[in-house]
Amino acid sequence: MSDRNDDLAAQSGAYALNALSPEEREAFEKHLASSSETRTETTELSDTAVALGMAIDPVSPPPALKANLMAMIAQTPQLPREVDAQPLADEAPGVDVAAAPIAPVTPLGASVSLADEVSTEQSRSAQSASAAVPSRAETKAQARWFTRPATALAAVAAAVALIVTGGVVADSIGRASLDQTSFASQQADQLAAINAASDSQRLVSTVAGGATATFVWSAELASSVVIVDGLEALSADQVYELWYIDESGARPAGLMDAAEDGPTWRVLDGDMAVGDVIGVTIEPKGGSDAPTTDPIVVFETA
Amino acid sequence: MLVVMSREADVSAFPEEPGASASTPQDLLERVATGDQAAFSELYDQLAPRVFGLVKRLLRDHSQSEEVTQEIFLEIWQTATRFDSNRGAAVSWILTMAHRRTVDRVRASQSSRDRDVRIGIRDHNPDYDHVSETIEVRLEHERVEKAMSRLTELQRQAVSLAYYGGYSHSEVATMLKVPVGTVKTRLRDGMIRLRDEMGVAS
Numbered sequence: 001m002s003d004r005n006d007d008l009a010a011q012s013g014a015y016a017l018n019a020l021s022p023e024e025r026e027a028f029e030k031h032l033a034s035s036s037e038t039r040t041e042t043t044e045l046s047d048t049a050v051a052l053g054m055a056i057d058p059v060s061p062p063p064a065l066k067a068n069l070m071a072m073i074a075q076t077p078q079l080p081r082e083v084d085a086q087p088l089a090d091e092a093p094g095v096d097v098a099a100a101p102i103a104p105v106t107p108l109g110a111s112v113s114l115a116d117e118v119s120t121e122q123s124r125s126a127q128s129a130s131a132a133v134p135s136r137a138e139t140k141a142q143a144r145w146f147t148r149p150a151t152a153l154a155a156v157a158a159a160v161a162l163i164v165t166g167g168v169v170a171d172s173i174g175r176a177s178l179d180q181t182s183f184a185s186q187q188a189d190q191l192a193a194i195n196a197a198s199d200s201q202r203l204v205s206t207v208a209g210g211a212t213a214t215f216v217w218s219a220e221l222a223s224s225v226v227i228v229d230g231l232e233a234l235s236a237d238q239v240y241e242l243w244y245i246d247e248s249g250a251r252p253a254g255l256m257d258a259a260e261d262g263p264t265w266r267v268l269d270g271d272m273a274v275g276d277v278i279g280v281t282i283e284p285k286g287g288s289d290a291p292t293t294d295p296i297v298v299f300e301t302a
Numbered sequence: 303m304l305v306v307m308s309r310e311a312d313v314s315a316f317p318e319e320p321g322a323s324a325s326t327p328q329d330l331l332e333r334v335a336t337g338d339q340a341a342f343s344e345l346y347d348q349l350a351p352r353v354f355g356l357v358k359r360l361l362r363d364h365s366q367s368e369e370v371t372q373e374i375f376l377e378i379w380q381t382a383t384r385f386d387s388n389r390g391a392a393v394s395w396i397l398t399m400a401h402r403r404t405v406d407r408v409r410a411s412q413s414s415r416d417r418d419v420r421i422g423i424r425d426h427n428p429d430y431d432h433v434s435e436t437i438e439v440r441l442e443h444e445r446v447e448k449a450m451s452r453l454t455e456l457q458r459q460a461v462s463l464a465y466y467g468g469y470s471h472s473e474v475a476t477m478l479k480v481p482v483g484t485v486k487t488r489l490r491d492g493m494i495r496l497r498d499e500m501g502v503a504s
């Protein structure tokens with residue numbers, strides 16, 4: 001047995017470098033739970049591996065990546081905190097996942113049914129994962145080494161890859177802006193903020209032609225977003241324009257092109273007030289100061 | 303955009319930019335654990351270039367690297383509730399997970415990898431010659447390079463192939479033409495040496 005353990009202990013370097021096979025990894029993690037000496041060494045070697053990672057040149061990912069992510073997390077629940085975790089005197093009360101500021105599922109079009117499945121799958125996996133954790137010691141090691149939740153999330157990650165390749169927002173925003181990077185990023189932040197707002201509300205409507213449009217807004221933030229699934233692409237000399245409509249007329253609220261793939265969404269420019277009517281029209285390229293066509297969809301927020 | 307980051311686990315050693323009031327990844331991750339999307343956005347801004355750089359280094363393929371980076375950050379969002387700062391720094395937690403997820407992806411596309419192993423060793427060292435944009439990253443380069451120079455040739459090759467190439471110990475063994483047991487030992491010896499040279503302690 002001690003030979004066996006010595007053999008396992010000798011794998012700390014390979015483990016820290018993720019060079020073990022999945023079976024070896026699992027065996028090593030079991031060993032970790034039982035040997036504080038190996039645990040300390042592995043922690044240090046793992047942090048050493050991090051130092052190797054810090055020597056790699058950072059590369060900025062494309063802005064669409066963040067936009068996608070912010071849209072995803074707005075509708076992705078978080079794992080519940082582990083009840084069995086080491087108790088801490090100053091630990092904040094456990095966060096109930098249901099109480100976390102997760103918006104009602106925002107229909108980002110085609111990804112919606114998939115996302116629903118993902119959430120269900122995930123909570124199921126999370127339950128079975130916590131049920132499978134046998135001891136506090138192991139829980140502790142697991143928490144540091146982070147494998148159990150990851151296993152539970154494998155299905156989620158696979159599903160996410162599908163959503164990602166759908167290119168949820170990449171093409172629907174930013175084209176009209178000079179600074180695509182900050183524009184896309186701002187839009188994504190705002191989308192997240194609207195969905196996260198405690199007072200966020202939504203309306204669903206059907207667009208002429210069959211597409212489904214959703215309007216999500218927060219009165220507190222005076223901010224809102226239009227999300228359309230299946231929005232038809234226009235000819236190159238046309239653009240979709242959003243409007244705030246009130247008694248004094250229509251105020252422009254931004255332009256959008258149909259996403260090539262996946263839902264189209266656009267956070268409205270300017271402040272939105274409850275009572276505003278929101279409309280979308282088709283306008284000549286560059287947009288108009290006032291609508292020149294009838295709206296394809298209208299939302300009444302009063 | 304890139305924020306100066308701690309080199310290792312000790313968060314108290316976290317250097318902040320002069321005059322910057324930016325939250326540390328540690329603070330941000332703890333806020334993310336309460337469902338704070340704004341904190342997630344800020345954490346992403348701080349660490350995404352690190353993560354993407356790492357992923358791209360191993361995977362090389364741009365679109366796959368984007369996918370994996372996105373998966374990693376989604377996992378950060380979902381599992382931030384399980385992060386415990388008593389067990390290590392936020393940056394370590396994130397980069398450790400990022401490396402593992404990337405290696406998982408590398409292994410998943412095994413066919414192209416077999417070819418690499420047959421062809422032999424590519425250059426898997428970090429681009430030491432590259433002049434980095436920031437002093438911080440250059441210091442990290444120098445620190446790692448210096449520590450690496452203290453390893454034996456076999457230790458250095460094995461560690462580089464495993465970390466920067468994402469190769470398993472058996473692949474490393476094939477490439478370096480040494481027994482798997484030897485590779486495991488060299489990986490451990492090499493990492494312990496690096497730990498001591500770089501002063502990493504938990």
